[in-house]
Amino acid sequence: MELLLAVTIGTVYAAAFYLLLRRGLVKLVLGIALLSQAVNLLLFAAGGLREGAVPFIAADETTLAATGADPLPQALILTAIVISFGVLAFTLAMVHRADQSTGTDDLDDLKSTDAP
Amino acid sequence: MNAVTFAILTPLVAATLCMLTLRSGVAQRLFGVGGMAVLLLVAVRLMSEVADGSVLVVRFGDWPAPFGIVLVGDLLSGIMVLVSAIIGLAVAVYSLADIDARRERFGYYTFLHFMMLGVCGSFLTGDIFNMFVWFEVMLISSFVLMSLGGERPQMEGAVKYVTLNLISSSLFLAACGILYGQTGTLNMADLAVRSREYMRPELLTMTAMLFLVAFGLKAAMFPLFFWLPASYHTPPVAVSAVFAGLLTKVGVYALIRTFTLIFTNDVVFTHGLLLGLAGATMIAGVLGAMIQFDFRRLLSFHIVSQIGYMVLGLALFTPLAVAATVFYIFHHIVVKANLFLISGITARYGGTFDLKKLGGFYAALPLLALLFFIPAMSLGGIPPLSGFFAKFGIVKAGLAGDTVFGGWAVVLAVVALAVGLLTLFSMTKIWAEVFWKAPTEGHVPHGGAIPAGEKFLLFAPVAALAALTLAISFFPQYFFDFAARAAEQLLHPETYIKAVLEPVP
Amino acid sequence: MGTLLVIILGAVFVAAALAPWLHRLCGDRTGLVLSAVPLAATGCFAAMIPRVMAGNAVVFHHAWVPSLGINLDFCVDGLSLLFLLLISAIGTFVTWYAAGYLAGKADLGKFYLYLFGFMGSMMGVVSADHLVLLFVFWELTSLTSYLLIGYYHNEPRSRAAALQALLVTGAGGLAMLAGIILLGRMAGTFEISALLRLDPATLVSQPGFPAILILILLGAFTKSAQFPFHFWLPNAMEAPAPVSAYLHSATMVKAGVFLLARLHPLLSASPLWLPIVAPVGAITMLVGALLALGQSDLKKILAYTTVGVLGTLTMLLGLGTELAVKAAMAYLLAHALYKAALFMTSGSIDHETGTRDPEALGGLRRAMPFTAAAALVAALSMAGLPFLLGFVSKEYFYKALLEAEGPGMLWEMLGLAASVVMVALAATAGFKPFWGALKPTPKPAHEAPWLMWLGPLLLGAASLKTGLFPGMVGDCLVGPATSAVLGGAGESVGLKLWHGWTAALALSVVTLLLGAALYGLLPRIRAARGICRVLGRFGPERGFELLLHGLLSFARWQTHLLQNGHLRNYVLTTVLFTVLLVGWMLPGIVSVPAWDTMVAPHVLTVIVCLLIMAGSVFACVSQSRFNAILAMGVVGLGVAMIFFMFSAPDLAMTQVLVETLALVLFVLAFYRLPSFGQYSGRAVRWRDAALAVVFGAVMATVVLVVQSSHAPDNAVSRFMGEHSLESANGRNVVNVILVDFRALDTLGEISVLAIAALGVFAMLRLRPRGARKETKP
Amino acid sequence: MNSVILVTVSRLLTGLLLVFSVFLLLRGHNLPGGGFAGGLVAASAFVLHALANGFPSARRLLGVPPRLLIGFGLAVAILGGVAGMLAGRPFLTGLWDKTPLPVIGKLGTPLLFDAGVYFTVFGVVCLIVFSLGEEGEED
DSSP, X not given: OHHHHHHHHHHXXXXXXXXXXXXXXXXXXXXXXXXXXXXHHHHHHHHOOOSSOOSBOOXXXXXXXXXXOOHHHHHHHHHHHXXXXXXXXXHHHHXXXXXXXXXXXXXXXXXXXXXX | OOHXXXXXXXXXXXXXXXXXXXXXXXXXXXXHHHHHHHHHHHHHHHHHHHTTSOOEEEEGGGOOTTTSOEEEEXXXXXXXXXXXXXXXXXXXXXXXXXXXXXXXXXXXXXXXXXXXXXXXXXXXXXXXXXXHHHHHHHHHHHHHHHHTTOOHHHHHHHHHHHHHHHHHXXXXXXXXXXXXXXHSOOBHHHHHHHHHHHSOHHHHHHHHHHHHHHHHHHHXXXXXXXXXXXXXXXXXXHHHHHIIIIIHHHHHHHHHHHHHHTOOSSHHHHHHHHHHHHHHHHHHHHHHHHTOOBXXXXXXXXXXXXXXXXXXXXXXXXXXXXXXXXXXXXXXXXXXXXXXXXXXXXXXXXSOOBTTTOOOHHHHOHHHHHHHHHHHXXXXXXXXXXXXXXXHHHHHHHHTSOSTTTHHHHHHHHHHHHHHHHHHHHHHHHIIIIIISOOOTTOOOOTTSSOHHHHHXXXXXXXHHHHHHHHHHHOHHHHHHHHHHHHHHHHOTHXXXXXXXXXXX | OHHHHHHHHHHHHHHHHHHHHHHHHXXXXXXXXXXXXXXXXXXXXXXXXXXXXXXXXXXEEEEEEGGGTEEXXXXXXXXHHHHHHHHXXXXXXXXXXXXXXXXXXXXXXXXXXXXXXXXXXXXXXXHBOBHHHHHHHHHHHHHHHHHHHTTSTTSHHHHHHHHHHHHHHHHHHHHHHHHHHHHHHHHTOOBHHHHHHSOHHHHHTSTTHHHHHHHHHHHHHHHTTOTTSTTHHHHGGGSOHHHHHIIIIISHHHHHHHHHHHTHHHHTTSTTHHHHHHHHHHHHHHHHHHHHHTOOSHHHHHHHHHHHHHHHHHHHHHHOOHHHHHHHHHHHHHHHHHHHHHHHHHHHXXXXXXXXXXXXXXXXXXXXXXXXXXXXXXXXXXXXXXXXXXXXXXXXXXXXXHXXXXXXXXXXXXXHHHHHHHHHHHXXXXXXXXXXXXXXXXXXOOOOOHHHHHHHHHHHHHHXXXXXXXXXXXXXXXXXXXXXXXXXXXXXXXXXSOOOSOHHHHHHHHHHHHHHHHHHHHHHHGGGHHHHHHHHHHSHHHXXXXXXXXXXXXXXXXXXXXXXXXXXXXXXXXXXXXXXXXXXXXHHHOOOOOGGGSOOOOHHHHHHHHHHHHHHHXXXXXXXXXXXXXXXXHHHHHHHHHHHHTTOHHHHHHHHHHHHHHHHHHHHHHTSSOOOOOOSOHHHHHHXXXXXXXXXXXXXXXXXHHHHOOXXXXXXXXXXXXXXHHXXXXXXXXXXXXXXXXXXXXXXXXXXHHHHHHHHHHHHXXXXXXXXXXXXX | OOOHHHHHHHHHHHHHHHHHHHHHHHHTTTSSOOHHHHHHXXXXXXXXXXXHHOHHHHHHHHOXXXXXXXXXXXXXXXXXXXXXXHTTXXXXXXXXXXXXXXXXXXXXXXXXXXXXXXXXXXXXHHHHHHHXXXXXXXX
């Protein structure tokens, strides 16, 4: 289980990194999106996985069962998901504007202000 | 009810008000500048509350620590919030004359206040994940501010800025998750205790490395600084100035906070690494600056170089060194933001940021020459200006021989001195090119080129910041004393930990 | 009286600050008004003489930055007083002189600002009793001299000379700062008088002391233009004449000599002192004299002779005997008086005739009688003719050399050679332009305004008076100064004009005769100018330029390498740096888990994980935007499945919603985005893939490591589980965390969303000026 | 896109989704849901409407500019936090009504805060989608 998850997360990270190394603007955005998926999964894995133990207090209980899944990482990931959604939306708009303003999506052409 | 809460609420409310009144230019400017003024008052109040060395803890939601989120005001936070508010107000006033109506109507002041929210939140929070959230608030506002307007240079800079900072954020988030998984807590004071108890030292150090990269990138440390010189010279000047003053310093703050509170289990390795990186940062930055002929790009490279000094002080990890770092940060924020503001004024008069084309300002605008000279020489470390004391403190700490790094500390002190000379070289380059040199055709500055009202709005913040620099210069003891006591608090985190974790009565 | 000293210092700086304003008010008379300050200061310092003669230093103490150990400590003893008087008196004359020389210049106000700033700093250097305070003033003199040398700021040569002076003295200054800090640390105090009271032998024997000595000497040598750092001084002749007269003869360049004298009791205890300082001084003396011979510009001649004299002074202090120190003090005084005068008269010549070439000048004595008189007296003193202070000082100089230990007659011969050159050049500077037939000059010559000859004339008079009656000046100034340099050891006896028929007198006579002969030969020796030029071209200045250019080239190379403009290289560096740091730690913590201890994954989990992996890889290799977006959707939904399977329904739900919306956004945006271009070549793609695999492997290992251990106690989330219903009235603990326990996170998060949304809005609606609405078809 | 069926279905769905979103918001304290999910669903209602009927129609249906919705949401969330301060407790402290209501449970300021989140997310998604969708189509 642990190994499978590790390999999965590693693969998503690798794919994200590979996309970030491309020269096209669009692939850059895909890379950023994948990166956030990888991190969310890592967070989930680091917090510890539980099957069949939702972090709700059962109707007849007053406290969360000790065997229940840890709710805190879930709250963190929820925050992270929403933040990455906002960031992704902005990145898309930015890439669109960059493409419009510069007339190219090749990152190698986007160094007129950063040329050596 | 102490000022900590209001340091968060003020920019948040101001941003919300700005957002609700986007259509009205008057309201934008009113809330924009007014919000900053209120924030400054709050920051002064906060500083007066923490000045006696007490650690203010606000438990949000009234949940005891470490269960809820706490905001913690100690001397370092107080100093950082205060200087941020000063820069915020200065830049907001400057923006009145610098930011065009279109940017204003599309939420410039909203983003500015949200950025201040993120900055103040990062300085005050006592919770590592909450810090991540504030970092994101700050970052996304800075993304927008960086690209607002959509001009080609801005977009070229923004793409790099955004991508690299998002990588840093993802590492930060991953590191938070690891810390929580290993210790079961997110409260930084609690982390300081539990990370020792629960985590294998190597694992803790590995997590420290993730934080080092995450914060180091935000702080623009070697070799993670590329986004800064690629982008800081592209947005409007007011934006460059507030970025130059505050953003990298949030990264430095986060490094200071975590590497004095949590990651002190293997100082020889972690801080030794910081020491080496600090040296490389100082050198790479200043060398980059030496060959620039774009006013703002030159200043941008210098930010990198000076981040090296700040990290050096942290790395040396002695009371004097950390105090000097705190002093350095305060001095640097004031000076660097001011230099960017000045670059904007010269560009307004001369029509360009190109040093080769600018010229003749010494004769045309002697007041501006004076206002430039003060921060520039301060940055160059000329005594008795503020930069000298900052540098002196760090070099003295390096030469003091009481660090754990022995000869390396001495080597770094020598590097710091040499880099200081090269910094002076760059500053005199600007002075010689922009002020002394005869004006070039088509870029002749003329004192009457800007209407009086706008001129006042541009010059007043610059003059105020220069006056502050002079105040630090002539009464350094007053400021250094705060820095020294802040360092004392940082190096003896027991007080901080106790204040945060003590049970609510 | 200590307070008086501080008041004077303050007054000078206040005068500096007021100068530009005063200039607007008084115009060209600014100098006259301002000169009241140094004049009054001269009086005040003169009033301190009796007290100092009696051996009581004037002191002032005030804490400044105690946290850094920096205090405002001042102490005026004999050495300081000698300098203070020179600074204030010559300062007065220079102020007058500048009023004439720069009359009508728009920048005059700023000029006085810098000049008085310099004056105050210089007074600070010589009266500071605290090493760091001394350094503060020291750097201020560098800075103000930078501004003064660059006075003609439209001239590239001026700017270059100013920068060179600043860099050379600045570099030395920083070395000195390191030395000061180390010395302060070793001695436990920065206070100079306290430092000098310590036993020098103990300090000197410490292992770090040679380094300290060398660092401090670097500061002194650069400031005092010692070989090989001498080149900035002649270049600084780009400055207007008053600046040269003040900075480059009497004051700033003497700061290095002052420092050597100030710390003499301590530093000279080191066995390295004599073998370093005396030879450096001697070489500088010879180099200065030699290069001076090759000059065809009055100012340059004076500049190089100044270098020579600075060498002489350094050599004398290096020898360090009582007689040598006394000679140094007398020589210093004599040189200040005559050299300032000569700089001013040569400036006047330039000002009134338009040339400074001694060959083109002659017979000016009728047109410029006062200037001629002043120049003549000064030149006689420089040549060391009897009845002038220059003679007295030269006598002591020779006596000190005769007495010094050294191989053979080495010191005497060196001193003689240099002095001979001085005689010849004194004639060139003070005699040649005025005597002989009148030569036509670019401007018809006439006398300079009185402001410009009064000072030199008074200085000449001073040379004469002190030369005639050296006893008094010896008792009042030279004696106490010598005694101060020697740490109170020397007796404070005055100078004598007549020592009887001694070897020194004989040397003086020989000097004059040879000097006269050399002057006669000068036109022919000019042929040797070429040699000087060659020396100049391949000398230390060339080295300095090469160093600077080398540094700039290196900077360019480095910056091109690092800041290369390619985002992918930045990403690569960042990620590889992470991999390096994290990977470095991994071997120590990773342990291969045994297969049997691992939980076997559910089949569904395996399928979902494979989907995620396949989606990720497909997004990388897909040639079509649309397929790539779909692949992203698969990954997102896969992640939602993982959330769902492992007890996180809230996450799963949000993830599904967010993924759906993201898909909509992608589709909306990608309508307008370009299709995938295949920009990188195959090799690059394979390299990147390999690097990506490495990074993925490191991250996978990290995940493995962090899964292998968990917090033994999750008190925080347990607390939340216990209080969620009771205190926060919610059964959905995740939601309660979001809106109550950690509501602040949520507040920040909706702020992020708000910013992002408004950002998207602004990004899309606020088009750059001049941009067409849609550039894409 | 303007097929009759899609238009009709979207009308129906928009209303349904809106009701469902409020339901999600209200029950979120005890069951999966909450302000985020609610806001996202509410926004999806309008996104769906926009895709079916065009963006101008969706804007008309929404009635208020999305950015005001965001500002309103933020203001509500802040108010939900400030309420605690007015009672002399720290920011964001939950104040609760004693008597529970059906379905929702007890009323309290965290619910107000969650409503703020709902409106913010609602406005945010609408603003983003509308901006992206309308890019290049009008003005």
